[in-house]
Amino acid sequence: LNTCDLDMDYLTEATDNMYVLAGRNSLVDTNVATASSVIGTILGMCEAHDEQLRDLTFTVQGCGKVGSTVAKELVRLGAKRVQTCDLFPESAKIDGCHPIEDWTSTPANFLVPCANSLAITEDVAKNFPESIRYCAGATNSPFASQEAKDIFASRGVSHVPESISSAGAILADSVEWWDIDLYQTVEPSLMYGWIRSLSKVKAHRMSDLADLKAHNMADVLGEVTPGREGDPVGKTFPDWIRENTEKTDTLIIGGGMAGTSTAFGLAQKNLNSILVERGSSVAPPTASSNGDSRMYRQMYSSEFFSKMQATALERWREVEEITGETLLQKNGLLFYGEDTGETVEGSVLGAKQTMENLGLEHTFYESGDDIAEAFPALAGCKGMPYAGVCEDTAGHIKASKACKAMITAAGDSCEVHANSKIVSLDVKANSDNKDAKRICATTEDGLTIMADNCVIAAGPWTNDVLKMADLDTLNLKVWEIQWAHYKVEKSVADSIPQAFHFRKGQTAEDGGLYYVFPASATESIPDVEDGYTYVKVGVDFETPKGDIEGMDSFDYNGNAKVLELMDGWVKEHLPNVGERIDAYTHPYTMTSDSYFVIDNVADGVSLFSGGSGRAFKFAPTIGDMMASLVTGDESPVDLAPFSAKREALAAEQKASPADATSKVAEEALEPVAA
Numbered sequence: 001l002n003t004c005d006l007d008m009d010y011l012t013e014a015t016d017n018m019y020v021l022a023g024r025n026s027l028v029d030t031n032v033a034t035a036s037s038v039i040g041t042i043l044g045m046c047e048a049h050d051e052q053l054r055d056l057t058f059t060v061q062g063c064g065k066v067g068s069t070v071a072k073e074l075v076r077l078g079a080k081r082v083q084t085c086d087l088f089p090e091s092a093k094i095d096g097c098h099p100i101e102d103w104t105s106t107p108a109n110f111l112v113p114c115a116n117s118l119a120i121t122e123d124v125a126k127n128f129p130e131s132i133r134y135c136a137g138a139t140n141s142p143f144a145s146q147e148a149k150d151i152f153a154s155r156g157v158s159h160v161p162e163s164i165s166s167a168g169a170i171l172a173d174s175v176e177w178w179d180i181d182l183y184q185t186v187e188p189s190l191m192y193g194w195i196r197s198l199s200k201v202k203a204h205r206m207s208d209l210a211d212l213k214a215h216n217m218a219d220v221l222g223e224v225t226p227g228r229e230g231d232p233v234g235k236t237f238p239d240w241i242r243e244n245t246e247k248t249d250t251l252i253i254g255g256g257m258a259g260t261s262t263a264f265g266l267a268q269k270n271l272n273s274i275l276v277e278r279g280s281s282v283a284p285p286t287a288s289s290n291g292d293s294r295m296y297r298q299m300y301s302s303e304f305f306s307k308m309q310a311t312a313l314e315r316w317r318e319v320e321e322i323t324g325e326t327l328l329q330k331n332g333l334l335f336y337g338e339d340t341g342e343t344v345e346g347s348v349l350g351a352k353q354t355m356e357n358l359g360l361e362h363t364f365y366e367s368g369d370d371i372a373e374a375f376p377a378l379a380g381c382k383g384m385p386y387a388g389v390c391e392d393t394a395g396h397i398k399a400s401k402a403c404k405a406m407i408t409a410a411g412d413s414c415e416v417h418a419n420s421k422i423v424s425l426d427v428k429a430n431s432d433n434k435d436a437k438r439i440c441a442t443t444e445d446g447l448t449i450m451a452d453n454c455v456i457a458a459g460p461w462t463n464d465v466l467k468m469a470d471l472d473t474l475n476l477k478v479w480e481i482q483w484a485h486y487k488v489e490k491s492v493a494d495s496i497p498q499a500f501h502f503r504k505g506q507t508a509e510d511g512g513l514y515y516v517f518p519a520s521a522t523e524s525i526p527d528v529e530d531g532y533t534y535v536k537v538g539v540d541f542e543t544p545k546g547d548i549e550g551m552d553s554f555d556y557n558g559n560a561k562v563l564e565l566m567d568g569w570v571k572e573h574l575p576n577v578g579e580r581i582d583a584y585t586h587p588y589t590m591t592s593d594s595y596f597v598i599d600n601v602a603d604g605v606s607l608f609s610g611g612s613g614r615a616f617k618f619a620p621t622i623g624d625m626m627a628s629l630v631t632g633d634e635s636p637v638d639l640a641p642f643s644a645k646r647e648a649l650a651a652e653q654k655a656s657p658a659d660a661t662s663k664v665a666e667e668a669l670e671p672v673a674a
Contacts, residue, residue, distance in 0.1 A: 021173040026184045028191050030169040035069035036192040037168030040199030041136045041160050048207035057081040059108035062115025063091040066138045071097050078280045113137035118144040125151035136165040158214040164202045168195045174234030189423045193446010194240045248274040251451040255282035256289035257616050258457035258608035261623030264406040267413035278421040283403035288586045293521035296617040297333050297394040301350025315620030322409040327402045330395040336388030337502035344594050352389040363390045377495040380573035396521045425469040427605050453604045453630050460551050460587040462609040474649045477547035479588040482558045483538025487578040493519035493533050509561045511541020514569050558585035588613045592648045599644035
């Protein structure tokens with residue numbers, strides 16, 4: 001109609017502020033509100049039919065402001081596949097989605113119309129691929145005729161009408177009508193969460209009343225549609241906010257290694273926590289803490305970290321004892337290669353020196369021939385100017401299982417909210433009232449969390465959270481780190497050690513740090529072929545893209561050149577290993593000196609970040625250190641080297657991580673109590 005704000009102002013004034021609901025003077029986005037009702041409807045239908053999003057393929061027809069929001073949210077919620085289609089193909093290119101040309105002929109389980117009315121004709125309804133089971137979206141009047149709607153129903157396609165699925169903006173209008181002040185001041189995520197909740201309940205009830213039968217859906221609509229009598233539904237919004245507010249001692253943002261270990265550390269001090277993780281579970285597939293294996297070792301160039309590992313190993317054993325899980329597997333670790341000087345992982349000669357200084361058992365190999373003789377799988381070492389040092393007591397940690405185990409060990413003290421994202425964080429909510437909770441956070445689905453303290457453990461999203469809380473950001477970079485699995489005969493795999501290879505880069509893209517895990521460290525891929533298994537190989541340097549500031553430009557597809565380097569390294573160093581079967585890219589959050597950040601960054605706000613690819617092995621001790629920041633108790637490890645106020649975090653740093661690490665190591669105080 002080409003109306004604008006001036007028109008709305010005129011109409012509002014002309015009706016004495018009584019009859020115009022324009023969705024204005026508020027942070028609430030009516031497009032997102034509509035998308036929220038679509039998502040709520042989808043969740044309600046899936047819940048009623050006992051369906052999991054991870055098992056369903058969705059087609060979102062129309063990728064405007066509402067459709068694109070719905071598609072992104074389905075991806076975030078873990079849908080098996082989200083297909084997008086739009087008259088303008090560029091609009092269908094949404095991260096995590098699969099653009100398609102013809103929505104009417106592409107198989108899907110759930111059709112989500114978010115475009116033009118009357119698009120589902122009799123022909124479309126009759127010929128849509130057989131996999132279709134559900135239909136709900138934002139489109140008004142999606143069916144061209146009653147006959148088209150009946151055809152879908154006769155085929156068993158359950159449809160929740162737009163009076164529920166597209167009601168989001170109207171529900172927001174109801175709040176505007178009932179309490180204009182609330183509408184204009186409310187945190188938008190609360191509104192979206194309320195809309196999602198209402199729509200989910202309606203869709204679930206409608207499905208139940210229909211006995212989960214598509215042909216009954218239209219008959220029960222009247223039973224879930226409110227009449228004109230009584231108060232508007234917007235009146236229930238304040239009560240919903242109160243009912244969806246939780247209080248806790250500590251809010252933990254992030255469910256990776258640092259978040260889960262902090263939950264465990266706080267539980268050991270009898271403190272409750274709520275952990276919010278944006279992914280589908282703790283240590284989700286998109287995070288650096290996910291996977292089968294991480295190395296543990298005392299073999300460091302820095303005595304600081306060697307001693308810190310000794311402390312952490314004791315705590316790992318306690319986690320294993322509490323949960324009954326076996327999380328650590330001893331299989332030794334070999335450092336070998338050229339004299340590269342210090343790197344982010346140390347060096348062969350530096351590690352040898354530390355082992356000698358601390359009196360730790362190790363074996364030193366003076367040449368590449370010695371290494372090849374001791375480890376026949378590393379035949380590529382023959383004749384090379386290498387040295388090696390092996391720590392027989394090192395091994396690997398079952399990473400994803402370890403994060404889950406720490407949550408288990410925390411018990412009832414920690415409440416986990418997965419698939420939930422913090423969208424508002426006020427760390428000074430009640431600064432003038434000492435008796436009130438000072439942290440107030442809101443999640444994307446409308447939950448309000450009040451807490452005495454907040455722990456930010458958000459990995460590569462750290463600076464996003466700091467900005468949200470109006471706190472100073474830190475000089476953190478994100479690396480795209482790649483790894484893969486390679487097929488190998490079991491007879492060969494038995495002789496492949498856990499190893500780290502140091503070499504001077506052979507090309508501009510080659511960072512020179514490569515590692516291999518033994519086959520026993522790969523559990524997520526079953527041995528599907530007799531006589532064969534898999535080993536994990538990866539690099540410890542970033543892709544040619546270099547440092548990136550955050551996750552907006554992160555590419556989970558990685559870089560083809562790095563994969564070529566990995567394949568070449570395998571052929572050279574593990575000549576009897578077969579083809580690569582997959583490839584992964586995970587984010588590492590890096591500091592320029594390779595020391596972590598473990599510090600308080602505001603009153604009641606503690607932070608861990610900058611794991612720099614080597615923090616996981618220390619997890620339970622890091623949790624204890626974070627808990628000490630929250631409580632003010634003495635830390636088991638000196639916190640000074642991990643200060644958020646150190647120079648490396650305050651300004652752009654171009655010094656290499658190895659140089660900075662050596663400097664910090666020299667200046668660090670003795671880190672571990674005897």
